[in-house]
Amino acid sequence: MAPAVLEFRDVAKRFSTVNAVDGVSFSILPGEIFTLLGPSGCGKTTTLRLAAGLEEPDAGEISINGVIAAAPERGLFLSPEKRRLGMVFQSYAIWPHLTVFENVAFPLRVRRESSEMIRQRVSRALDVVGLGGLSERGATQLSGGQQQRVALARALVYEPALLLLDEPLSNLDAKLREQMRFELRGLQRKLELTILYVTHDQTEAITLSDRIAVVNRGRFEQVGAPEEVYEKPATSFVGHFLGRMITLEGTLKRTGGGAWVQLAGGARIAIALSELDSLRDGAAVRLSARPEDIAILPAAELGKNQIDGVVEQVDYLGDRFEYHVRAGGALLVLSAPKRDRYSSGAKIRLSLEPSCLSVRPR
Amino acid sequence: MLLFFAVVMGLPLLFLVAGSFNLSLPGKEAVYGLDNWLHAFSDRATMDALWMSFLLSVVRLVPAMMIAVVFSWLIARTDMPGGNAIEFFCWLAFFIPDFPLTLAWILLLDPNYGFLNMVARHLPFVDGPLFNPYSFWGIVWVHTSAGGIWFKVILLTPLFRRLGAAFEEAARVAGADTLAMLRRVTLPLLAPMILAVAVLSFIRGLQSFNTELLLGTPAGIYVYSTRIYDYIRREPASYGEATALGSIFIVVLGVLLLCYWRFLSGNRKFTAVTGQGYSVARVKLGKWRLVALAGCLFYITVMTALPLVFLIIGSFMRRYGFFNITSPFTLTHWQNLLSDPIFLVALENSLIIGAITTAGGILLYSTVAYLLVSRRAVVAPVLEGFCWLPHVLPGILLGLGILWLFLATPLRYFFYGTVWGIALALMLSDSPVTTQAFRAGFLQLGADLEEAARVTGASWWYTYRKILLPLLAPIAGAVGLMNFGGALTSISTPVLLYSHQSRPLAILLLEYSVTGELERGAALGLLITAIICLMMLAGRKLGLKLSGLQ
Numbered sequence: 038m039a040p041a042v043l044e045f046r047d048v049a050k051r052f053s054t055v056n057a058v059d060g061v062s063f064s065i066l067p068g069e070i071f072t073l074l075g076p077s078g079c080g081k082t083t084t085l086r087l088a089a090g091l092e093e094p095d096a097g098e099i100s101i102n103g104v105i106a107a108a109p110e111r112g113l114f115l116s117p118e119k120r121r122l123g124m125v126f127q128s129y130a131i132w133p134h135l136t137v138f139e140n141v142a143f144p145l146r147v148r149r150e151s152s153e154m155i156r157q158r159v160s161r162a163l164d165v166v167g168l169g170g171l172s173e174r175g176a177t178q179l180s181g182g183q184q185q186r187v188a189l190a191r192a193l194v195y196e197p198a199l200l201l202l203d204e205p206l207s208n209l210d211a212k213l214r215e216q217m218r219f220e221l222r223g224l225q226r227k228l229e230l231t232i233l234y235v236t237h238d239q240t241e242a243i244t245l246s247d248r249i250a251v252v253n254r255g256r257f258e259q260v261g262a263p264e265e266v267y268e269k270p271a272t273s274f275v276g277h278f279l280g281r282m283i284t285l286e287g288t289l290k291r292t293g294g295g296a297w298v299q300l301a302g303g304a305r306i307a308i309a310l311s312e313l314d315s316l317r318d319g320a321a322v323r324l325s326a327r328p329e330d331i332a333i334l335p336a337a338e339l340g341k342n343q344i345d346g347v348v349e350q351v352d353y354l355g356d357r358f359e360y361h362v363r364a365g366g367a368l369l370v371l372s373a374p375k376r377d378r379y380s381s382g383a384k385i386r387l388s389l390e391p392s393c394l395s396v397r398p399r
Numbered sequence: 400m401l402l403f404f405a406v407v408m409g410l411p412l413l414f415l416v417a418g419s420f421n422l423s424l425p426g427k428e429a430v431y432g433l434d435n436w437l438h439a440f441s442d443r444a445t446m447d448a449l450w451m452s453f454l455l456s457v458v459r460l461v462p463a464m465m466i467a468v469v470f471s472w473l474i475a476r477t478d479m480p481g482g483n484a485i486e487f488f489c490w491l492a493f494f495i496p497d498f499p500l501t502l503a504w505i506l507l508l509d510p511n512y513g514f515l516n517m518v519a520r521h522l523p524f525v526d527g528p529l530f531n532p533y534s535f536w537g538i539v540w541v542h543t544s545a546g547g548i549w550f551k552v553i554l555l556t557p558l559f560r561r562l563g564a565a566f567e568e569a570a571r572v573a574g575a576d577t578l579a580m581l582r583r584v585t586l587p588l589l590a591p592m593i594l595a596v597a598v599l600s601f602i603r604g605l606q607s608f609n610t611e612l613l614l615g616t617p618a619g620i621y622v623y624s625t626r627i628y629d630y631i632r633r634e635p636a637s638y639g640e641a642t643a644l645g646s647i648f649i650v651v652l653g654v655l656l657l658c659y660w661r662f663l664s665g666n667r668k669f670t671a672v673t674g675q676g677y678s679v680a681r682v683k684l685g686k687w688r689l690v691a692l693a694g695c696l697f698y699i700t701v702m703t704a705l706p707l708v709f710l711i712i713g714s715f716m717r718r719y720g721f722f723n724i725t726s727p728f729t730l731t732h733w734q735n736l737l738s739d740p741i742f743l744v745a746l747e748n749s750l751i752i753g754a755i756t757t758a759g760g761i762l763l764y765s766t767v768a769y770l771l772v773s774r775r776a777v778v779a780p781v782l783e784g785f786c787w788l789p790h791v792l793p794g795i796l797l798g799l800g801i802l803w804l805f806l807a808t809p810l811r812y813f814f815y816g817t818v819w820g821i822a823l824a825l826m827l828s829d830s831p832v833t834t835q836a837f838r839a840g841f842l843q844l845g846a847d848l849e850e851a852a853r854v855t856g857a858s859w860w861y862t863y864r865k866i867l868l869p870l871l872a873p874i875a876g877a878v879g880l881m882n883f884g885g886a887l888t889s890i891s892t893p894v895l896l897y898s899h900q901s902r903p904l905a906i907l908l909l910e911y912s913v914t915g916e917l918e919r920g921a922a923l924g925l926l927i928t929a930i931i932c933l934m935m936l937a938g939r940k941l942g943l944k945l946s947g948l949q
Contacts, residue, residue, distance in 0.1 A: 091850050117853040124854040130847035134869045143865070144855035191855065201854075 040103045042067055042199050042231045043088055048097030050083055057083040059255035060097070065199070065233060070225060072234040074242040075252035076278065081235045084252070085201050088233060089124055090117035102198055118147075123192030124201040127208065129184045131176040137163070137187050138172035144195045162190040165224065182213045189221075193228070200232045206241060218245060239279045243267060251275045267327075273397060276325060283331065285324045285365040286399065289316050298324050298396065301366030304344040309391045321399040328371045330393035333360065336384040342391060348383045362387065411800030411827065412649065412792075418803040419642040435639035436646075445644055448626040449651075455611070455622060456604035459539045459547075464597050466543075467551035470695065472585070474552070475559035476567070477682045479691045485699075486556060492703050493549035494935045496888040497541075498609045498908060499924025503706030504541045505613065506713045506917065508532040514709060533618040541610050544702035547600060554596050558589055567682065577682060591662075598659050602652070606793035608891035613912060623648050624795045624891065631799075631895060642803070645796045652792070707928075714922040732918045742907065742923070748818050749904040752893075753886040755822035757879045760829045764878075765871065767830075768837030794891030797828055802895050816898030824892050829882045840874040880938045884931050 041064035050058040057080045065071040073081035086092045087099060090106065093114055099107040101122075106115040132140055141162055145155045163169055166186040171179070179187065185205060192200055205221075206214045222245055225232060236242055242249050243263040250260045251274070259271040270276035287298040287306070297305045306324060316322065339345060346364025359372045360379065364387055371387075379385055420431045439445045470489065474482045507515050510528035519529040531537060567580055575583060586593070608624040616625060623644055630641035684691060713719045717729045736742055801824045805815040814820035848870065852862040890905045897906050904927060911920035 089850075089854050091853070117850070118856045118858055120854075121856070122854055124851065126847045126851055128845065128847045130845075130851035132848055132851075132866055132870070143852065143857070147855060147857045147861060188851075191851075195855070 041065060041100075042069075042102060043233060044098075044100045045084075045088075046098040046100075048084075048087060048094045048099055050080075050087060050092060050094050056080075056255045058087065058094070061255070061257055062097075063250060063257065063260060065231060067231050068229045069247045070222075070232045070234055070245055072236060072242045072246040072249045073252050074236060074239065074249050074278070077237055079252045080255040081237075081252045082203055083255075085203055085233060085235045088199070089122055089201055090115060090120050121195075121198050122201055123195070123197035123199070125185075125188045125192050125203065125205045127204040129188040129208075131179070131184050131187055131191075133175075133177050135176055136172070137168065137174045137176060137179070140176055140187055141172075141190045141194050144191065148195065158194055159190075162194040165193065165228075166190045167220075181209055182217065185209060185217065189224075193230075198231065200230050202232060202234045204236055205234075207236070207238070214241075221245065243279070251278060253278075268393075270395070273323075273325070276395075281328050281370070282325045283328050283367075283369045283371070285367055285369075287322060287324060287365075289318065289320045289322045289396070291316075291318045298322060300324075300344065302344065302364075304339075304365060306342055306344070306389055306394070307391050308394055308396055316396070316398060322396050323399050324394055324396055326389060326394050328369070330390060331369075331371055332388040333362070333371060333373045333377065333379065334386040334388055335379075336386060339386060340388070343386045343388045345384065345386050348379050348381055348385060351379070351381050411797060411804050413800075414803040414807060415642060415649070415796065415800035416646050418638065418800075418807075419646040421639065421642075435643040438640050439643035439647065442640070444621065445623075445626065445640070448621040448623045448644070449647065451620060452605055452622040452624070452648075455535070455538060455542075456601050456607075458535075459542045460597060460601055460604065462539075463543055463548045463551060463600070464593070466698070467548055467555055467596075468586075468593060470552045471555035471559050472581075473691050473695065475556045476562070476585070477684050477688070477691065479684060479688050479695075481692055485692075485695050486552075488699060489549045489552045489556075491932060491935065492699075493553055494884060494931050495545075495703070495707075495928055496905075496924075496931060497545040498613075498888070498890060498905065498912075499710060499921075499928050500545050500703075500706055501541050501610045501613050502912060502917065502920055502924050503710035503713070504532055504537075504544070506719055506921065507706060507709050508537065512719055533614050535620060537618075538610055538614050538620070541614065542604075542607070544706065545610070547604065550603070551596055551600055554599075555593065558592050558596075559585075562588060577684075580682075595659075595662065598655075598662065602655055602659065605648075605652070606891070608793070608795055608894075609909075612909075624793055627795050627799060628894065638803075642799060645799050648793070649796065710921050710925055713918060714925055716918060719918055719921075732922045736919050736922045736926075741902070742904075744900075745902050745904045745907040748901055749887055751818050752822045752825065752901075752903055753883045755819065756825045756829065756886040757883045759822065760826050760833050760882050761875050761879055763826070764830060764833040765837045765875065768834050768841055771834070771838055772841040792828070794828060794889060795895065797824055798892050798895040801827075805896075816896070816901055818901045818903075821893040821896050821901060821903065822886070824896055825882075825886045825889060828889075828892055829885065833878050833882065836874055836878050837871065840871050844870055876941065877938065880934055884934060887931065888927060 044064040046062050047060050048058055048062070049056065049060050059080070061080075061084060063071070073084055075081045083092060087094050087107070088101075094107050094109055096109060098105065098110075101115075101120055104115075105111075105113050106120055107113060132143070135143070138159055141159045142155050145158060150158075160169070160172065163172055166189050168183060168186050168190065171183065176184070176187065185208075188205070206217055209217060218241060224230070234242075234245060246263055248260060249263055249266050251258045251266060253274050259266055259275045261269075266275060267279050270279065270282075273282070276282045285298075285300055285306075287300040290297055290299055290305075295307060297307045299305055308324075334343070336345065344365050346362045346369075348360050349363050349368070350361040352359040352361075354372070357372050357374055358378070359370060362369045362371055362385065369387075373379075419435050420433065421435075470485075473479045474486045474489075479485075505513070507513050508530040510516060510531050510533075513528070513530065513532075516528040516530055522529075532541065562585065567585060606624070607622070608628070611620070611622045611625050612628065615621060616629075621629065627641045627644055630637045630644070714732055715728050715730065717724065717727055717731070801820070805811045805820060814823060844867070848866055849862055852866045853859070857865070887903075888905055890909055893903055893906060894909070897903065902910075904923065908920055908923050908927065911917075911923060
């Protein structure tokens with residue numbers, strides 16, 4: 038197996054009394070997009086800056102392509118300019134006194150490349166990001182999307198071992214963000230880039246990443262492929278951070294053959310056994326699921342794993358309806374496609390698939 | 400590094416206060432005692448001078464603030480025609496040095512040969528001079544025409560502009576007419592900031608020296624700064640009393656500053672009044688727009704254009720005020736001035752002092768600002784406040800403190816009476832504004848631009864040269880221009896520090912004026928004014944931001 042492009046071993050960083058990064062370990066493999074996802078202030082940007090060498094860790098070890106970049110216990114620290122990285126800042130950090138060409142050429146000028154070489158590589162980089170004709174533009178005359186592309190070209194131009202992207206899309210409007218996301222993924226595949234990506238946007242993380250690390254208070258709550266993190270959240274923080282969760286409270290019942298949860302209203306919901314590792318019979322539990330996994334059906338005889346409920350409020354969202362449903366002793370917010378229509382006060386059934394449910398102790 | 404900076408700033412002050420307890424002359428063996436303080440407090444003249452400083456500063460503040468508020472509001476918030484041109488003029492007038500302007504008013508108002516007095520003599524019921532500039536009200540009048548008022552307009556206009564139209568429009572919709580809106584919404588909203596500008600102006604007003612020296616001394620009106628000058632220039636010089644007086648003033652100033660900071664920090668909620676997505680719709684003045692314009696133009700003409708025109712005329716007259724003699728006009732004064740070897744030496748001195756002050760200031764304070772920004776967590780606000788002291792410390796006190804420093808230490812061999820000593824003093828007085836300008840620049844740039852360069856592989860030094868320096872060039876240019884102009888016109892700071900070899904232009908101007916060579920003084924004053932105005936205009940052409948720094 039190829040060595041990791043970036044590896045963190047028990048890295049920690051404190052700012053006065055706050056543990057910004059609290060003993061984090063991970064490694065990024067070549068050609069992978071590894072995303073740090075979390076709310077603002079969770080330490081994801083600090084992690085990225087540690088990788089870049091813009092912050093020095095207090096403990097642990099960081100290595101890039103097998104070379105130690107920071108190891109405070111041994112007094113080792115490689116300054117940012119020696120790490121051969123590319124970085125796109127949230128603010129893009131396009132130098133306003135230089136043209137587009139000079140901005141992109143900067144990393145090559147630093148490395149004293151010949152002017153012929155610089156010309157070729159800058160124009161190639163600008164072509165790659167789709168800014169072919171704009172090289173003589175002043176950096177301040179660019180739109181947000183164009184600035185973003187310049188920043189990307191500047192980071193790519195000297196073919197760094199690792200690309201660090203710090204919320205690169207968050208300053209763009211929604212349409213442009215979607216387009217850039219798509220282009221970025223294409224570019225990454227074409228150039229086989231290795232990327233450490235930081236974002237607080239779950240859609241961005243899920244659509245772009247090969248692996249996601251959900252960060253909370255300086256720690257990794259869960260690391261895994263997007264589907265795994267979304268479908269099988271390891272903690273309730275992960276579940277709630279990646280989209281909405283609905284929860285129902287009840288008591289766990291288990292017999293020799295199976296297990297179910299007794300809800301407040303008396304309904305029984307069967308659950309998959311693998312969820313039950315250490316929970317005992319009679320334990321107070323919380324049942325959670327993604328709202329889109331719960332089907333709303335017209336009132337009729339209750340089938341297996343179905344509970345009845347009443348629609349209390351209906352909101353029209355354009356592309357779908359959102360229902361506030363009283364069921365199982367809780368008020369659940371669910372959405373449903375437009376083809377089914379229930380009015381306020383209607384009696385309905387909810388169907389819960391055992392494979393989509395997770396159970397945690399209360 | 401920052402500690403060193405604080406020490407350098409504090410040293411002149413320390414020597415000043417220590418010197419006030421020293422009974423022997425500076426440079427001699429020190430004998431400590433309280434006699435100087437006892438003298439200072441028992442001498443009526445000393446306390447009178449302090450009292451006069453406050454009285455003058457307060458009295459002239461009132462009309463100046465009212466006029467400045469009206470100007471700013473008209474420029475920023477109404478549809479008065481020519482608002483931009485008037486704002487530009489206020490900006491330019493701010494740079495006109497006050498000494499030539501005072502000279503100009505003397506030429507206009509002097510009881511014996513003043514032009515206005517001679518015109519007034521032809522009016523009925525007037526015998527004897529109508530105006531007398533050598534008086535309390537003369538000083539107030541001249542100050543009302545000089546930079547102080549434009550300083551306030553420059554500070555207030557952006558405040559009025561930022562207020563945004565939404566508040567005023569809301570008042571309109573609620574049924575208020577223009578006056579009610581001004582009285583109930585605009586002014587109360589801005590009151591804390593207007594008050595802050597007033598207090599700052601008051602403190603700066605206490606630094607005033609030139610006008611009081613020219614107009615007050617002949618009438619026996621002394622403020623503390625001219626009294627200090629008097630103590631030191633008399634034979635034998637009374638360093639002790641001068642220093643005790645200076646020390647009292649520093650205590651008073653300290654109290655005032657403390658109140659000012661308290662006041663500013665207690666009013667954060669008002670400073671938050673900035674228009675988020677504001678509209679720039681202006682108040683419609685209707686038929687009053689032309690009246691407003693005429694008022695502004697009238698004020699500008701009388702207070703600035705008129706004295707400057709007569710300063711020009713004065714520099715070309717054989718004997719000022721005597722229009723009836725044969726061939727009253729002459730080029731002699733200009734010829735004398737330009738061929739005077741003393742003038743050439745003074746010009747050279749001024750240029751050297753200006754160059755040292757500017758270059759040294761930019762290098763030193765950009766470094767200090769960088770440290771302040773990059774280690775902002777470590778820097779105590781106390782230290783930052785300390786760095787502001789030289790800004791409000793009157794030039795004469797700074798000069799006195801530095802004089803003690805030079806005389807009491809081996810620094811005298813290199814600095815005493817040399818252009819280097821004067822440049823050092825001026826550099827110290829430039830420190831707060833220059834540091835803050837660079838600090839704001841660094842903060843505005845943000846760390847990203849620098850870090851982006853580091854990550855792409857540039858060393859710190861390469862980043863500094865290729866990224867930071869070019870980006871800060873406009874700030875360095877603006878600050879440099881202001882400091883150079885300041886070095887050229889400052890009188891109160893070098894007045895205790897110069898010698899015959901190191902006399903700068905501004906001091907030569909002072910000497911011409913007090914020895915009665917007003918016509919040659921007028922020529923030199925005009926020359927300095929012209930240099931300053933051309934410099935500032937050139938700077939503006941280059942796109943430098945030359946206001947908002949103060």
